[in-house]
Amino acid sequence: MxxxxxxxxxxxxxxxxxxxxxxxxxxxxxxxxxxxxxxxxxxxxxxxxxxxxxxxxxxxxxxxxxxxxxxxxxxxxxxxxxxxxxxxxxxxxxxxxxxxxxxxxxxxxxxxxxxxxxxxxxxxPTSFIVTRRDVLKKLKLENDAISLSQLMNNKELKGAHVKGGTYGEAVSRILNTSQSQLLMKTDPDPIKFYKMLLRKRFDYALDYPIGLMYNIRALTQEQREKIAFVLIKENQQTPYINxxxxxxxxxxxxxxxxxxxxxxxxxxxxxxxxxxxxxxxxxxxxxxxxxxxxx
Known part of the structure; x- marks a missing residue:
């Protein structure tokens, strides 16, 4: 005052x-x-x-x-x-x-x-990977988790994330140093991401559990059943984000x-x-x- x-x-x-x-x-x-x-x-x-x-x-x-x-x-x-x-x-x-x-x-x-x-x-809870159930068959999971570095080097699968998005220190370090090119979107609206994922514009994307829990409600039941998520191995040391x-x-x-x-x-x-x-x-x-x- x-x-x-x-x-x-x-x-x-x-x-x-x-x-x-x-x-x-x-x-x-x-x-x-x-x-x-x-x-x-x-x-x-x-x-x-x-x-x-x-x-x-x-x-x-x-x-x-x-x-x-x-x-x-x-x-x-x-x-x-x-x-x-x-x-x-x-x-x-x-x-x-x-x-x-x-x-x-x-x-x-x-x-x-x-x-x-x-x-x-x-x-x-920190970031994880959202994908389609048909893509899960192509992933080599260890305790329901996968290495993001290895996944990004998989030439058969295309990933995506929001340009400039914050996903935690471990993931940010990987995104900044990896030579693999992920599709980067400037619009952070996750609903658009999920619909692009379902249309097979890409095979996986980075997101947060809170985002998935809220935004999946905007999808039809049929669309929801096609969505899956995978934990990121590099995030296991820091499972939460501030x-x-x-x-x-x-x-x-x-x-x-x-x-x-x-x-x-x-x-x-x-x-x-x-x-x-x-x-x-x-x-x-x-x-x-x-x-x-x-x-």
């Missing part, structure tokens, strides 16, 4: 203070107001985290987390962007102009350079991240967020995920 009091008082003082430095000081005040008072929130369409269209628009648990942050960060003006591609989100988070933040994005600290990261917002609030490194952004961390310490915030997340966690994993998110 201090900014709301200090800045108007400072502005009034400058308006009444007539000397050659007035214009310079007023310009500085405008910059201070721009940087310290407005948060430009970024998001993308990935139900059930962010839902940017349809009857459930704004009802994702990432949306609700952002709404709680906005209520807590009452000293700021909040602007919401339309759904963006991951490439544009990264560009905003690596820029140094304006205050751009995303309320929650899965990954690992410093994955996006030149950005401020919050403490952990939530933890969910999400963080992230802001670009611009004047005032570090203070925003510090305030976000304070907001997330409120038990009412954590309790509501945990309840929303557990709606999309498989029953056999709910107790574990609930305990992790209480730490």
């Amino acid at each position: 201090k900014d709301r009091v200090i800045i108007p008082v400072l502005r009034d003082f400058l308006l009444s203070y007539n000397n050659p430095m007035k214009k310079t000081l007023m310009a500085l005040l405008v910059c201070m107001t721009t940087y310290s008072q407005t948060i430009n929130w970024l998001n993308f369409n990935y139900p059930p985290i962010y839902i940017t269209s349809g009857p459930n628009k704004g009802l994702g648990f990432g949306d609700k987390h952002q709404n709680m942050l906005e209520d807590c960060l009452e000293q700021y003006t909040h602007k919401k962007a339309q759904a963006l591609s991951f490439a544009r989100i990264r560009a905003f988070l690596e820029s140094k102009k304006g205050n751009h933040c995303i309320a929650a994005l899965g990954g690992f600290p410093n994955e996006i350079s030149n950005s401020f990261y919050s403490s952990t917002v939530f933890t969910i 999400a963080y609030a992230i802001c670009n490194k611009a004047p005032g952004s570090e203070r925003i991240i510090n305030r976000i961390n304070q907001c997330m310490k409120r038990e009412v915030h954590n309790e509501k967020l945990r309840g929303e997340i557990l709606k999309y966690i498989p029953d056999q994993m709910k107790e574990t995920i609930d305990k992790i998110n209480r730490l």
